[in-house]
Amino acid sequence: MLILDAHLDLAMNALEWNRDLTRPIHEIRERERGKTDKTDRTRGTVCLPELRRGNIGLVVATQIARYAKPTHPLGGCHSPAQAWATTQGQLAWYRAMEEAGEMVQIRNLAQLEKHLALWQTPGDTTKLPIGYILSLEGADSIVTLDHLERSHADGLRALGPAHYGPGTYAFGTDSEGSIGARGRELLMEMDRLKIILDATHLCDTSFREALDIFHGPVWASHSNARTLTPHNRQFADDQLKELFRRGAVIGAPLDAWMMIPGWIRGKTTPEATQLKLEKMVEHIDYNCQLAGNARHCGIGTDLDGGFGREQCPADLDTIADLQRLPDLFRARGYREPDIEAILHGNFLRFLREAWQGNHGG
Numbered sequence: 001m002l003i004l005d006a007h008l009d010l011a012m013n014a015l016e017w018n019r020d021l022t023r024p025i026h027e028i029r030e031r032e033r034g035k036t037d038k039t040d041r042t043r044g045t046v047c048l049p050e051l052r053r054g055n056i057g058l059v060v061a062t063q064i065a066r067y068a069k070p071t072h073p074l075g076g077c078h079s080p081a082q083a084w085a086t087t088q089g090q091l092a093w094y095r096a097m098e099e100a101g102e103m104v105q106i107r108n109l110a111q112l113e114k115h116l117a118l119w120q121t122p123g124d125t126t127k128l129p130i131g132y133i134l135s136l137e138g139a140d141s142i143v144t145l146d147h148l149e150r151s152h153a154d155g156l157r158a159l160g161p162a163h164y165g166p167g168t169y170a171f172g173t174d175s176e177g178s179i180g181a182r183g184r185e186l187l188m189e190m191d192r193l194k195i196i197l198d199a200t201h202l203c204d205t206s207f208r209e210a211l212d213i214f215h216g217p218v219w220a221s222h223s224n225a226r227t228l229t230p231h232n233r234q235f236a237d238d239q240l241k242e243l244f245r246r247g248a249v250i251g252a253p254l255d256a257w258m259m260i261p262g263w264i265r266g267k268t269t270p271e272a273t274q275l276k277l278e279k280m281v282e283h284i285d286y287n288c289q290l291a292g293n294a295r296h297c298g299i300g301t302d303l304d305g306g307f308g309r310e311q312c313p314a315d316l317d318t319i320a321d322l323q324r325l326p327d328l329f330r331a332r333g334y335r336e337p338d339i340e341a342i343l344h345g346n347f348l349r350f351l352r353e354a355w356q357g358n359h360g361g
């Protein structure tokens with residue numbers, strides 16, 4: 001079954017983790033032996049061959065770079081220009097993948113339908129290019145609104161204004177505050193350019209303001225429910241309901257700390273907590289029950305977004321294991337059309353509506 005993953009930091013992995021994602025996963029892991037600069041060395045789960053093996057033919061792939069003032073709790077680039085340059089390097093990597101025939105950028109409806117036809121033709125998918133929709137996680141790298149227009153021309157189709165901490169255009173996870181004048185301007189320009197708003201990572205105040213100001217299509221690429229995993233990073237039920245009303249699709253992540261309450265990074269293990277892929281189905285089922293249907297749920301794994309096998313379900317070796325999800329949903333009593341909707345159909349419907357300019361409901 002075709003799978004759409006709505007959140008992967010592919011270029012960040014290539015450039016910051018120095019991973020050649022065109023290579024087999026065992027080779028990528030092998031080359032990291034003995035390295036300690038990142039906590040997830042040798043434990044990566046994502047590469048292009050594994051995406052193909054898992055029939056994950058379409059992804060939303062990020063550009064990501066944070067601008068940090070001296071007081072920022074997490075650090076980052078010391079100027080917006082450096083953040084912009086970082087995202088431009090990431091774009092250059094996606095372009096290199098396109099030139100090599102490894103990936104293909106999807107920026108409009110015609111390209112989407114052509115790519116889906118390619119992947120849904122029976123036959124060998126191991127040589128097909130991975131389709132990607134370009135997104136931006138945290139908007140700090142947008143130096144001026146002119147940079148947003150340039151990014152849109154480069155294919156940028158979704159944008160999450162915030163990431164972790166206070167940002168230029170919104171407050172993100174573990175911070176709290178108003179989007180302010182700059183956030184307002186950014187959202188109005190996104191409306192004009194018809195860029196999808198990614199609500200993931202917005203703090204509660206910025207979330208409410210952003211949804212008031214922005215009138216276009218909204219999704220949440222990688223978020224869970226606060227009721228199941230209490231933390232400001234996840235959405236409260238009333239926020240989820242607001243997203244459903246706006247026609248949003250919520251991508252379910254596989255980052256362990258967002259799946260299990262009380263997870264301590266670097267201490268808790270998937271084995272000790274018996275964290276399995278089945279837990280993702282529970283999270284998705286919660287959202288389906290809250291919505292009263294299966295139309296608002298999708299997959300947004302965030303795999304290798306700064307964590308590896310040490311912080312995801314114990315029964316997942318690589319991202320190709322997502323292909324076990326259909327059976328897990330069947331075992332839970334889900335019917336085939338709903339399973340297809342969750343694994344790709346809902347995000348595809350969302351994109352078709354967004355790109356036809358008649359999104360709603």
Ligand SMILES: [Zn+2]
Nearest residue numbers: 137201222302
């Ligand atoms: Zn994220």
